[in-house]
Amino acid sequence: MARVDATPTVMPTSSGQQAPVVELQTIWKTYGLGRKNDSVRVDALRGVSLSVGQGEYTAIVGPSGSGKSTLMHIIGCLDTPTSGTYLINGEDASDLSEQDLAEIRNIRIGFVFQQFNLLASLNAWRNVELPLSYAGVPASKRRTRAMEALEKVGLTDRASHKPGEMSGGQQQRVAVARALVNNPSLILADEPTGNLDSVSTKDMLNLFGSLSAEGRTIILITHDSDVAATAHRVVQVRDGMITSDTVNQPDGGMSFEVPLSSSVGRERRSGGNQDPGGDAVPGGVRSAGAEVRP
Amino acid sequence: MNFAQILRTSWSAIATHRLRSALTIIGIFIGIAAVSLTIGLGQGAQRMISDEITSLGSNLLIVTPGSSTSTSGVRGGMGSATTLTIDDATALTSSTVAPDISGVAPIMSSSQTLTTSSTNWTSTAYGTTASWLPVRSRTVQAGRFFTDADVTNCATVVVLGPTTAQELYGQANMAVGQSLTMGTAQYTVIGVLTSAGSSSLGDEDDIVVMPYSTMSQRISGGVTRLSMIYISATSQASLTAAYQEATAALLTRHGVSSSSADFSITSLQSVLDVASSITGTLTLALAALAGISLVVGGIGVMNIMLVSVTERIREIGLRKALGATPGVIRLQFLIEAAILAVIGGILGIGLGYLAGWLISQAISITVTISWSACLLALGVSALVGIVAGVYPASRAAKMAPIDALRSE
Ligand SMILES: Nc1ncnc2c1ncn2[C@@H]1O[C@H](COP(=O)(O)OP(=O)(O)OP(=O)(O)O)[C@@H](O)[C@H]1O
Numbered sequence: 001m002a003r004v005d006a007t008p009t010v011m012p013t014s015s016g017q018q019a020p021v022v023e024l025q026t027i028w029k030t031y032g033l034g035r036k037n038d039s040v041r042v043d044a045l046r047g048v049s050l051s052v053g054q055g056e057y058t059a060i061v062g063p064s065g066s067g068k069s070t071l072m073h074i075i076g077c078l079d080t081p082t083s084g085t086y087l088i089n090g091e092d093a094s095d096l097s098e099q100d101l102a103e104i105r106n107i108r109i110g111f112v113f114q115q116f117n118l119l120a121s122l123n124a125w126r127n128v129e130l131p132l133s134y135a136g137v138p139a140s141k142r143r144t145r146a147m148e149a150l151e152k153v154g155l156t157d158r159a160s161h162k163p164g165e166m167s168g169g170q171q172q173r174v175a176v177a178r179a180l181v182n183n184p185s186l187i188l189a190d191e192p193t194g195n196l197d198s199v200s201t202k203d204m205l206n207l208f209g210s211l212s213a214e215g216r217t218i219i220l221i222t223h224d225s226d227v228a229a230t231a232h233r234v235v236q237v238r239d240g241m242i243t244s245d246t247v248n249q250p251d252g253g254m255s256f257e258v259p260l261s262s263s264v265g266r267e268r269r270s271g272g273n274q275d276p277g278g279d280a281v282p283g284g285v286r287s288a289g290a291e292v293r294p
Numbered sequence: 295m296n297f298a299q300i301l302r303t304s305w306s307a308i309a310t311h312r313l314r315s316a317l318t319i320i321g322i323f324i325g326i327a328a329v330s331l332t333i334g335l336g337q338g339a340q341r342m343i344s345d346e347i348t349s350l351g352s353n354l355l356i357v358t359p360g361s362s363t364s365t366s367g368v369r370g371g372m373g374s375a376t377t378l379t380i381d382d383a384t385a386l387t388s389s390t391v392a393p394d395i396s397g398v399a400p401i402m403s404s405s406q407t408l409t410t411s412s413t414n415w416t417s418t419a420y421g422t423t424a425s426w427l428p429v430r431s432r433t434v435q436a437g438r439f440f441t442d443a444d445v446t447n448c449a450t451v452v453v454l455g456p457t458t459a460q461e462l463y464g465q466a467n468m469a470v471g472q473s474l475t476m477g478t479a480q481y482t483v484i485g486v487l488t489s490a491g492s493s494s495l496g497d498e499d500d501i502v503v504m505p506y507s508t509m510s511q512r513i514s515g516g517v518t519r520l521s522m523i524y525i526s527a528t529s530q531a532s533l534t535a536a537y538q539e540a541t542a543a544l545l546t547r548h549g550v551s552s553s554s555a556d557f558s559i560t561s562l563q564s565v566l567d568v569a570s571s572i573t574g575t576l577t578l579a580l581a582a583l584a585g586i587s588l589v590v591g592g593i594g595v596m597n598i599m600l601v602s603v604t605e606r607i608r609e610i611g612l613r614k615a616l617g618a619t620p621g622v623i624r625l626q627f628l629i630e631a632a633i634l635a636v637i638g639g640i641l642g643i644g645l646g647y648l649a650g651w652l653i654s655q656a657i658s659i660t661v662t663i664s665w666s667a668c669l670l671a672l673g674v675s676a677l678v679g680i681v682a683g684v685y686p687a688s689r690a691a692k693m694a695p696i697d698a699l700r701s702e
């Protein structure tokens with residue numbers, strides 16, 4: 001079904017080991033800094049540290065407004081953190097030029113937006129081929145590849161429809177097809193099943209499952225515990241912080257939490273207890289393990 | 295992304311947003327049409343004047359009897375006084391008295407009815423010398439002009455203007471050798487003049503030219519009454535010198551001082567200079583109007599470009615998110631603006647030419663639409679369009695993709 005592309009790009013570190021695909025170190029994101037009125041300032045991310053390895057399939061869960069999308073945008077090089085370091089394949093994103101970033105967004109990352117962000121003036125396959133044109137793929141090949149991507153999400157019959165002529169779920173699937181068209185090694189999806197019925201959701205999860213089996217790294221945001229359960233790992237975000245980080249057992253049995261030491265800001269939490277679920281976690285947030293258990 | 299792809303992207307953006315593109319194009323093309331037409335009108339008027347100067351001879355001086363500064367209060371009208379004589383004219387031909395004068399043509403004039411066997415026609419008859427032809431920078435298209443010998447012999451010969459010949463004989467080249475009756479005498483047509491159109495001196499094509507001696511003898515009953523003397527200076531540069539020489543010579547001959555001069559000398563050039571400076575001012579005023587329309591058009595183009603780019607900042611953010619570099623985005627918007635400017639410019643120049651042609655058909659004013667005016671208009675509106683289109687686009691291209699995507 002899905003195309004198997006060349007092995008996804010991996011940057012080896014100097015030690016010869018594979019660097020994590022995504023490594024966030026104490027990321028803060030504050031909105032409304034430029035404004036005079038202090039009340040509009042929002043700390044959307046408050047010291048997030050997270051490391052995602054090659055081929056991992058991670059779900060990010062958390063209540064609305066907890067900062068999931070903000071986090072995803074930073075991982076996708078679409079936004080820059082207010083403070084903290086983001087290493088993508090071991091490279092500091094803040095050191096990368098506009099050209100490098102454009103190439104990373106184009107080839108290495110496939111991003112599915114929560115609001116789809118399709119161009120209203122272009123039909124489905126024209127929307128899907130956009131990343132290919134920026135990759136310099138010749139026009140003759142673009143249409144074929146766009147149609148292949150639409151086939152993966154089951155939308156071949158809507159290829160010539162404009163976004164305004166499609167349902168929310170169909171638009172969402174076009175957005176997914178666009179994210180996959182360049183065979184990215186890192187797939188970032190912000191609620192890719194939010195508008196889908198249970199059958200389409202299942203198809204979509206199968207698609208993500210096979211992409212993961214191909215060795216691609218997947219991070220998806222979801223409110224749906226069934227969706228989260230298909231992931232290998234579930235990261236819970238609350239109030240801009242990671243409150244739990246759980247690995248699902250493949251056989252659907254027990255899941256266990258990974259220590260939060262890496263996901264809690266070190267500098268800003270000096271002297272804090274790094275025991276998972278301990279007092280150091282502000283707001284007395286519960287472990288998310290129970291919520292995502294299948 | 296190669297250039298052809300960016301070009302296609304730009305073109306499809308123009309094609310999908312038809313109304314917006316059309317408005318931008320209209321803004322540019324109205325501006326350009328207005329500018330090229332107003333400048334064209336002014337330049338056309340100036341061209342007409344310079345054509346007239348060349349057709350009249352730019353080094354022409356006209357001596358008329360009677361003074362415009364007469365102290366007696368009696369203003370001598372053209373040809374009404376008898377102060378100018380053939381001897382005056384002859385004196386001016388002397389190269390010692392007036393070295394800067396190359397030709398002198400005394401003029402007697404009289405309105406005459408010309409009769410042939412089949413028709414008659416009323417025209418103005420001029421009695422002059424053989425110098426008339428070079429002095430007035432005229433040529434003959436058929437036959438010949440009369441000679442000094444014809445003047446001496448009081449030959450009954452005439453040279454017709456093309457209109458006169460046409461009216462009398464149907465065709466200019468049919469006239470030569472024919473005879474016609476004027477007053478009591480019969481004359482032989484020996485030549486037909488080349489057309490000179492009409493000028494500030496009247497219709498130059500409906501005239502009869504003959505030796506002054508013949509006119510004096512046969513028409514005015516032995517009296518030689520000059521209505522004017524044409525003088526041509528050796529060159530345009532010596533016009534002032536010729537003017538002074540003629541004034542001095544005539545004052546001496548008439549024994550009067552310059553304050554009580556009984557003649558006046560006009561330079562055609564000076565008349566035309568005034569006219570030319572008037573149209574120059576007119577052109578300037580028109581150009582100022584054109585400039586204003588250019589500014590207004592430019593602001594229109596700027597507005598629509600700014601609005602259309604602002605409206606598309608989200609699109610820019612998305613394209614960046616999908617892998618477009620700022621350079622590619624800048625180029626896309628640059629090409630879009632340039633395509634709109636070129637289409638608007640071509641339509642505008644076309645409309646300018648069309649309107650110019652219609653105007654010159656409707657009223658007899660020449661409209662000269664120059665390429666420099668078109669290029670100026672095109673350059674300004676293209677520049678405005680491109681700056682207004684590319685500057686906000688390139689600023690948006692520098693934003694983080696998500697900020698551009700979230701912009702209102
Ligand atoms: N551009 C912005 N300016 C100011 N505040 C913002 C901006 N974007 C997000 N926020 C705030 O940051 C916080 C996190 O927003 P974010 O979109 O990351 O939430 P989320 O977890 O994705 O929520 P949801 O599940 O509803 O999509 C919210 O409180 C939101 O109000």
Ligand SMILES: [Mg+2]
Pocket residue numbers: 068069070114190
């Ligand atoms: Mg969100």
